[in-house]
């Protein structure tokens with residue numbers, strides 16, 4: 001909560017006006033019991049009927065002015081809390097963006113969505129409605145207590161007897177409900193994850209007829225949510241009647257003791273009624289303590305979750321005085337590189353020298369570490385041992401933005417935004433024109449199919465490219481990588497869904513038009529790699545073979561085995577393929 005207070009303190013001046021209007025409104029409210037008292041003592045008891053109109057106009061005027069003051073107060077409080085929640089959401093989102101790949105490997109989208117959305121909203125509710133209620137309660141309590149003391153200090157002390165007990169009940173409630181709100185917050189995020197994954201993978205669920213299984217998973221969390229809500233209401237059910245009971249005791253004491261004072265003549269009937277009305281003004285804040293405890297507990301649970309993310313340091317960040325390597329040549333070197341995911345060793349002492357402007361193809365069995373190797377170039381992960389250098393500079397010393405902005409990566413798992421084709425491609429280069437988009441699409445062999453669509457480049461594609469074939473999605477993501485004239489291009493198994501002809505043409509375009517780029521192609525088909533300057537065969541986290549097509553065929557090793565396997569059915573002789 002301390003960290004939330006830091007956000008609130010930034011806007012403390014914005015609270016001056018609403019608090020001022022709150023004070024005006026409360027001050028006016030304090031006049032009502034006084035007028036009621038005068039009505040009883042002066043009009044009814046003493047027969048001063050001429051005062052009736054004045055008193056009624058007073059009540060009306062108070063009601064009218066108070067509603068204006070309270071409107072301004074409400075509006076300004078809500079506005080300020082919206083600004084605070086906007087800042088919090090912005091900072092949280094910014095921070096999430098700064099976190100490294102390894103963080104997202106362990107977190108799921110649903111959980112992060114819950115933090116950015118519902119947890120921030122819960123805090124927004126508390127600092128909007130809750131904070132206003134809290135300040136209002138304190139002001140009512142102080143001002144009403146002063147009025148009570150001015151009528152009868154003895155009766156006031158008696159009326160205040162149940163107050164410490166009420167405060168104790170509020171503290172106990174807050175403590176008891178705190179853990180329940182944390183559990184609700186955790187369960188909500190897990191439920192969001194299930195819902196988000198189920199909806200994103202709805203086609204897979206239907207294809208395997210797993211609707212029942214998915215529903216039961218969701219229902220389990222939904223039931224847990226229901227049980228936690230019941231638990232929450234049970235706690236409320238235990239404490240809320242106590243708030244009512246203790247506040248009624250207060251009124252009972254006022255009526256009994258105040259009645260005795262009236263009989264003894266030390267208090268008039270009008271004053272007793274007036275006192276009773278003021279007493280309600282201090283009881284009401286006490287009754288609201290339950291709601292406030294509830295809100296504080298919710299906000300506390302949410303802020304713990306939010307600040308756990310905010311306190312996570314990105315594993316990969318810029319060094320102080322990081323080098324801005326502006327005009328990269330694209331000379332990549334792996335120097336005895338080892339890499340571990342947690343404790344699992346994936347790469348084991350890899351040495352590889354990739355000349356600037358060359359094309360390197362990486363082949364190897366699944367899980368042999370091909371993607372991992374390329375992930376180290378843009379520092380998506382840091383090497384465990386050894387170093388990766390670009391143009392002689394250790395990537396750890398380079399400024400992340402300048403490094404990554406000179407690289408174009410087409411990941412294995414194609415991701416497209418639910419936006420137009422043009423916007424999806426321009427994602428990599430905001431300043432690109434439609435002509436640039438067309439040219440990139442031409443190189444990626446996507447131009448023909450895009451231009452056959454009714455809305456061409458304005459065609460809006462569904463979430464993750466729904467509505468397009470696998471090969472079309474791959475070509476769009478390659479076009480997105482080609483729009484930027486990057487120095488390093490990495491294609492991670494990005495042509496696997498293309499037919500041989502299209503793949504051949506696309507790679508030819510890359511060889512012809514992107515000769516200045518250092519290109520790394522991860523692929524499984526000989527047809528995709530045979531023209532590369534160097535072919536690297538990965539096996540179990542290390543380089544088993546490297547060389548060009550001809551030398552590897554001549555060597556008769558692993559590459560040759562793959563080659564024979566892929567071409568055996570075609571009955572081509574080696575010379576024909578080579």
Ligand SMILES: Nc1ncnc2c1ncn2[C@@H]1O[C@H](COP(=O)(O)OP(=O)(O)OP(=O)(O)O)[C@@H](O)[C@H]1O
Nearest residue numbers: 105341346364365366367368369370371372373412
């Ligand atoms: N984020 C990760 N966290 C933990 N382990 C991972 C992670 N990514 C990959 N691995 C593991 O690292 C190993 C190498 O994975 P990598 O993706 O580099 O293989 P690959 O050769 O590219 O495989 P494929 O051809 O199937 O894409 C695998 O055993 C994989 O399970």
